[in-house]
Amino acid sequence: MNTQQARAMLADAEVIHSAEAVNATLDRMAAEIRDRLSESYPLVLCVMTGGVVFCGQLLTRLDFPLDFDYLHATRYGPETQGGKISWRTAPWTPVKGRKVLVVDDILDEGVTLAAVKESLLRLGAEEVLTAVFSDKLNGKNKPLAADFVGLTVPDRFVFGFGMDAGGAWRNLPAIYAKKDEA
Template structure:
């Protein structure tokens, strides 16, 4: 974890990738798309901790239809990441059986963990699992899934803000930044 001075210096040296206005416009767009797709299904919305909390919290306030809410915390572990195995730090408390589930996360980077979460929820009996990510990293990799709802694309750089942290700091920023690239 970095100290206050280090965190402030990193932000001062970072590149702005998406402004607060662009973030809010993308949030509105995703909320509209989700509303059109899920308004009649009474979905279960699952926030992926910890990165998804900012996006999910602001998104929920824009979804004007009945839904249930819960969270999950899952991580890949050990040498078995190729198989998509995940370790549940906290599984959802709300039953997913026969439900339409919307999993909300901050960023789709490689997609392995989110794909494994989706697969696990389907095994738990969810009738449908959709995914919403605020940022989709354009890293050129063949990802195991494409998110159903995407806020913004981000470059293949270390990004932070709007739920994404840098050394534990700056999840709370209303815009998205990238660390300076080495010259």
């Protein structure tokens, strides 16, 4: 994708959730996570690359001690349809005996997040909780439900606030959907 194509895609997109709705949701989620984890000194793991925008903004709202690390597992790469899971980076921080919060951008089919959770439990995590900013209403039987959910999005190709469209627009403060996909 080039600059002109990216700008054309955004110009033809529909706002699904405004920047104001995104910020209010971040505040709500931080309060829910604080209520559940503030006394446990959790390990927060960001799922790269999509989770970085959400995780970064969420972390600034969590006013309790925690450790932070990341992992990189994906089913997408440059594609818009999910494929085989690719493990790129495991967390460097040991998870054994820890409460772990895995933070990701979207719960689409749930296969990647379920595999991450299962792997962390096998590595000895005491408990693995999941936080996703967006839960796609796709009608599919997902292998897990996130413990903390920000906003729901329709079963369309969405982008912004960490989610990309052909590599572009992760940096948008709102969530958009392509109009050409209903």
